Amino acid sequence: DAKTTQPTSMDCAEGRAANLPCNHSTISGNEYVYWYRQIHSQGPQYIIHGLKNNETNEMASLIITEDRKSSTLILPHATLRDTAVYYCIVRGTTGANNLFFGTGTRLTVIP
């Protein structure tokens, strides 16, 4: 599975949109981009995933560039409860469900 690169940390003002970038320049055609987050020391929580089209759900939006080498997770109106470590993961559709977690981006939402 392709590796990802994310900034170590980011801050966002409460109520503003949080845009979390991820580079995955070696992604291959059948690999999906997944986003999970981990609040404090709780179990990671699935947020969203996509292949090449932009995706939106009740939690977030995922924007994937046309060449698929990078993506951005958008939390439209960040709240204090969104403070967490966000992981961008690239995974293929064949084989096991294994996920490789890097060190992610620590997002701090500031009041």
Next chain:
Amino acid sequence: EAQVTQNPRYLITVTGKKLTVTCSQNMNHEYMSWYRQDPGLGLRQIYYSMNVEVTDKGDVPEGYKVSRKEKRNFPLILESPSPNQTSLYFCASASWGDTQYFGPGTRLTVL
């Protein structure tokens, strides 16, 4: 409620005393996995199972055993725990090819 449960949530033990951390899911998922999380290292996979009686090593399997006799349970066994196995452990489950659901974590301290 669909969930992954782990027991115990907290455990302090001594070197060499065998222990088992249980993991159970009620979603009829085929795939289950164990991770450990250490400061600065992110989540690393210990073992995974793609179905009953099918288990495989992850990235850091040394010192651990698992079994998958029933679909819903995937216990993690430490036959002779050592202090370097002090960590935060997470169990996860998923349907084939689908997103993973994580348990609440087990914080283990080996003295």
